[in-house]
Each structure stands twice: as structure tokens, then as C-alpha cells.
Amino acid sequence: MSLEARVELRLGRLALEVELAVATGELVVLLGPNGAGKTSLLRALAGLLALDHGRVTLDGQVLEDAATGAWVPTERRPVGFVFQDYLLFPHLSALENVAFGLRARGVGRDEARRRAAAWLERVGLAGQAGARPRALSGGQAQRVALARAMVSDPRLLLLDEPLAALDAATRTEVRRDLRRHLASFDGTRLLVTHDPLEAMALADRLVVLEGGRVTQTGGPAEVSARPRSRYVAELVGVNLFRGRAAGPTVELGGGAVLVTAGDHDGEVYAAVHPHAVALHRHRPEGTPRNVWAGTADTLDVVGDRVRVRVAGPVPVVAEVTPAAASELRLADGGPVWASVKATEVTVYPA
């Protein structure tokens, strides 16, 4: 029992072609850059966008099948949707917003109000029941939107960037609450974000969507350890190379070669964490097997480390201490040598 979807649709320049399966009780996070089609995919699953081709089933029930013309309209899909900017009805109070879905589904007025009030209490907003959305803070509005989507016990919960509208200060707190409320939901959950931190914190499984297609899927740890696209590599802050492996060496193209401790053949990805990249003023002697010349290009301070982008035949990002950065006079943009031990290179098939 789960969500199974094959979604194909064209929207202007975006061609969305996605196959997706989410188990009941699983929380899948769709991660991708802006314009990748994340929101469109959610809208398609909710029936707000019709498929050109494909099929959507939820717990065995066909919601849409382009081949047969089967189609369950949005209002009859057992789906809860939290929109990016929440879209709380501005003319209704928080309580009326939450009760709206129950009333629409035929629940009596008193019963609907009672259940809505119970949900508001559950998300900690019992005191704001009578407030209009404009009087609510961003975090409060998000909780009302969540209660509104969950109150009628949907079997599929879709959340579109539920934290994007919040400022950084409230986001951490709201994320913790969101995780708790999502954990209490036993149906299928699909959350969209472009924030890797949010994705890692919430996901059972990540699905990376780029340009309308899934480029990678897996657990957060696996995705961050073995990125399969430049986008993911940059998100998780890993150097990613693609090349052709023959035994322990990987040919990167342009004559550059990466020596690894593994034994692979054919097209591979090679990932190197920035803290495994050492920088030197002079060509280092000894154990490191991979040494390239380059110039320190840009420097960013990240926490207590300095991220250095080294330009050269093999562009690479290194993480060093501020002391090392000043000792190497990196700020001058001078020549440096980058070295990586063979054992620090993770190689996996492309």
C-alpha cells in the first residue's frame, strides 16, 4: 500500500518525466533546484495539473490513468496539500480555515468546529482559533496550514516548501515541530524543498529532481556520501569528478588522473570531501598520491573553516583552518598545490 506514480507532462519549457513510489509511512523529500518541476509534480499528484501520460495510484486506487482516461478530481482525492505560502483563506478565521475541509466533505458544523479546534490545540494554537490569517505569524500560519491539510485524515500528504516562507530564526523551531507532526501521520508523505538541510533533517528517503527528471534517489547519508550530479555535490559540499576507471586509477579527461585505493572499471563518479584536500605552498613530497598545481581562486569562511576554491587543471574545493589559510597566503590568489590521499577518494559506478 503506497503511492505509485508515473508522471509525464509538459509545462512550457519543462518536460516532467518522473517515476515515483512512496511506501505508506515513508517520508520522501523531493529535493531540487528552482524550476526543476517539484511543485508541478505535487500539483499533478493532487490533480491540479492533468497528466499528458502516466498513471497515479494511491493504496491501490487509481487516481488518474492517462491511458484509460480514469480521473479522480482533486476534491475527491484523499490528499492533503500544504502550499508554499500556505494560502490560508484570508476571510476566514484560523478555526474556520481548519474546519473548511471537514465542512466541504459533509461533516456537520458543530462536529467540524470541534475537530478543527482539537487540531489547533494539537499544533499549539488553541488561543489563535479566532484570529484571521493576517494576524498570525509565519510559523503560526504554517501550523494552521498543516492542521488544515491533516484534519480530514488524508492518505497522502503533500507539502510544498513548508518552511520556505519563514525567516531563519523561526525556521529551526518550526522544523522541529513539523518533524514531530509529520511523525504522527501514518499515511504517505511527500515533501518538496530546495534546502538540503531541511531535506536531510526530515527525509527517510531523498529523491533528487533536476530539469524534470529524477537524478538520484536514496537515504540522506547515501546521497550526501555518493552524489550523482553536480547539483547534489554542491549542496552537500563535496568535490565530484566523473571519469573512466581502470583498476585503481580514474581518468578524468584532459589528461588528469585520479589515483584511488579501489578497483573499478568503466564510467565512475569519484567524490572527495573538501577536508580531505590538503593545500601546500610547495609541491609536497611523500605519501599523497594525487597532487595538482593550481591557484587559490575564492575563499569563503564556513563556520571555523575556510573553503578554498582552487582553479587549475583539476578544479577542487579544499577546506582548511583559518591559520593555514593565512600561512599559505591564500588571500593573495597565489599558486598552491592541492593533494589528496588515494584512500580519501570514494569511487562508485556512474
Place this chain on the structure above:
Amino acid sequence: MPALFAVPAAVAVAFLAVPLLGLLGRTPWGSIAAELATPRVLEALRLSLVCSLGAVAVSVVLGVPLAFLLARVEFPGRNLVRALTTLPMVLPPVVGGVALLLAFGRRGLAGQWLDQWFGITLPFTTAGAILAEAFVAMPFLVISTEAGLRAMDRRFEDAAATLGAGRWLTFRRVTLPLIAPSLFAGIALCWARALGEFGATITFAGNLPGVTQTMPLAVYIALETDLEAAIALSLVLLVVSLVVLVALRDRWFPTA
């Protein structure tokens, strides 16, 4: 500001203000209550209210669905329909009256069937006056409502659908409340226009006291026989206009 602009601007303001002062200056303040209480004036007031509110009702019942279709549904000839809808705003009302007469008169295109099948005759009846006012006033409601529908964020309707609301429930509980300001502005404009309607009404519905003689018509007749009654009625119409203007000020002069 150069005098080149200031002088014509001052003339323009005077041009707009002097007639109002003239009206106020000649108003028989002492006897205005008595003037307004004469049976003829009361009859015209009553009839104006009935006809203008009737015209608003017709406009809302027919105009809101029309505005919805114009704003939301792609159909062939939509621009033509929109042009047709707005035509009465620029058409001389007397031409509208003639056209109504040719369409709904006893021998008219549609009127002959109304007469034969249902025994309904519209010209020179109160219903006819309502029709004439609606013809001229409905475009204001349609245009304002359509603009409201176009400006609203349609994703609120998506949100309602995901909450289980069908189209009709969504329209009643979400769309209408969200466009309420535009709808009310349209109703106010439509009502003001209907209340002041003269040309189409007198042409199509005539000028029968107690049946089709609304306030503007009564003002016109009274000018020749009873100037003070004409002034009193004009004052009522002026006050109504000011009330509509004040009611819509936030819409038209948002920051002023």
C-alpha cells in the same frame, strides 16, 4: 508650477465646482423637506429605488456569471463578447433605448414572441424601466467583477479543491468572498448609473408618473413647472453620488 498649467487647471476646477454651487445656492433649504414630501416627488423616489435596485438585481444575476466566464473560460469570440458587454458604456443611452424598443417592443425582434407566448409587454412598464436601466448599468458590474476575478490568486481555489470543495462550494465560500470588494464596487457603480439613467428609460419606457417616471425624468419635467421640486430631487441624486464616491474612495484613491 508654471501658470501655463495652473490657469487652465483652476478653470477646470471652477468649471466642475460652479454648477454644484449653483445648485446648492438655489436650494430652498427651508422648504426642502416639504418639497421632498409631495406625492409626486415621493412617487419618483420610490420608483427610482425600485427600478435601480431591480436593475442591480438583474445585473448581479446575469452579470456575475458573465464576468466569471469572461475571466475564466477561453471560448471563441470571447473578445467580441467583452466588447459587446462594454458597448452600453459608450453608446448614447437614447440609442440604447431605441435599440431596446426595436428588440423588446410589441413588434420587436424578441418582444413579439414575449407578447404572443407569454402576454408580456415591456415598453412603458416599470419592468421596462428596470430593463432599460440594467442595459446601461450592467457593464459597470461586469467589468469590475471580471477585473476582481482576474486579479485574485486562483491558487486559493486550488487550495479549496484539495480540501474537498467542489466548484460551486469553492465559488460561494472562497471566490465570492475574495472578490467581494470588486463586486461591491461594481454594485455601487451599477446602482449609481441605474439611478441616474435618463435617455434609455425615457425612450424605451416613457415618462409615466408612478409607472416609469424615475427621479431624473421627474427632474426634467419639474424644471418646467416646479423649479424647487427639480432642485430638491437633484440634491437627492447629488447626495447619493457623493455617498457612492465616499464608499469607493479607498478603491479609487488608495493612498490619497
